[in-house]
Amino acid sequence: MTVAEIFPWQQTIWQQIRQPDSLRRHHALLLKGRKGTGKLGFALALVRSMLCEQVDAAGRVCGKCQDCYWFEQGLHPNFRLLEPEALSVQDGTADRNSEEKQEEAGGTKSGKKPSQQITIAQIRTLDDFIYLSAHQNRYKVVLIHPAEAMNAAAANALLKKLEEPPPEVLFILIAHGTSMIPATILSRCRQIAMPTPDRKLAKDWLIQQGIAQPDFRLAMSSFSPLLALHYDEQQSSPHADFIQSLCVPEKFDPIGLAEKLYKQDLSSVTSWMQKWCYDLMSCHLSGRVRYHLQQMDAIKRQAAVIDPVAVGFLWRDLAASQQLAHHPLNPRLFLEEMFLICAEIIHPASSETR
Ligand SMILES: [Zn+2]
Structure with a gap:
């Protein structure tokens, strides 16, 4: 499972995005950048820093409060992650509960090959979450990963929510490429270009992770550090x-x-x-x-x-x-x-x- 993590090449963008009020001025963010450069880890770190009760000025979470505990367990009531079923299965984050909800909503039935798409049924499961009041009336966050996996119907359903954004809800979309995402959605998001490390930084980072042959792995993974890290022989x-x-x-x-x-x-x-x-x-x-x-x-x-x-x-x-x-x-x-x-x-x- 992907953990919340800010990578060395993301420090500058982290500080920019964490500026006071930078986040609350927008209803939707779109983090775009090359696959395998740590956008999901970054987004999770961002969400966690928004939910922690005792986050410090630099965005470091306390790791001790109830919010941090819930987030680590994947149970925070003010957070939803939407991914294609195939990704959740692979990550081991698919929980029975959400599968059942999807089935009720007419989504994938068990026995079928897990879907590579984010479906309209998944977007609809957000209704209760975003329109009912939040736990302790606090901020709610929806993370959609990757946004280009939404099929046309799902994108349309999301667009309706972005057109009339519910108060105190932040949508974060992650995209490896924006060409498949409707312009109507793009125009409603603050787009943030996520950095890719240069080869030296990527190599140094892999060495720190204890990876032998970092050059070989980077070359085999289109120079994306996280793909290189998980390059499985x-x-x-x-x-x-x-x-x-x-x-x-x-x-x-x-x-x-x-x-x-x-x-x-x-x-x-x-x-x-x-x-x-x-x-x-x-x-x-x-x-x-x-x-x-x-x-x-x-x-x-x-x-x-x-x-x-x-x-x-x-x-x-x-x-x-x-x-x-x-x-x-x-x-x-x-x-x-x-x-x-x-x-x-x-x-x-x-x-x-x-
Ligand atoms: Zn905390």
Whole structure:
């Protein structure tokens, strides 16, 4: 479960946001920034500092009061966290109570695959919370994470609440990207750009967390420190296998690979492919590699024989595929097509013999 935490690269924004009255002037905040940079931890720290009875001027909570206790137990009566069911299940924060409420409200029934979306039923569960008086008549906070997971109906229902904001309620929306969020919602939020640490700060922080090979992990995680921290060798083995097969172009088998990977998250597989292409192109043009530091030799060999125009086309297609990866009609075919083009690029001789 994500804990309330302010990361070293968030100190300045923390001080700005904690300015007296900075928060109360708005009904809704939108914290936007790259995935894996600690926005949720920051938001939870912010909520906790608003709820603690004995918070100090710097926003440090006491850790002893009833409010702090409730918050740590995930039971604070003046706080609601809305996440897609799939995230709550993964985090272990899904409680029976909220599942039952969702079912009553016509939401997901048990036995189904947990939803990746925030549903209108979840937004409706807020009604009692935001319109009835708060515990001890204090401030109430709703945290929505990530805001782009709201489907159209949910976003609409939230918009109604933002248009006529109930008093003494703060909505905090977290977004990894704002392109999927309706402009009508964005315009009602104070938007805060959340910082991303530079590579040195991210690396130092990972070392402090006791992480070996911080450079490797950062490169494998698009330089997002929290993704690098949780980079799980076990879970990442399909990725490691994929990189391994790219390293030996003579044996690269598009059909077999598609068969092996079509049940993976296709957006991730597309992004693995994008990173490999990026490194091929970068090495071809400047001799530098950004992501695959440990496969430098293989990248160099391939970069020497690639047709940069073909890689440029594949790069463009991969960006378009990223849009489709969430709903491909046929996942296996989707990957086969992608890998066949890749095979021609990394092993030009293979297409001549075909
Ligand atoms: Zn406290």
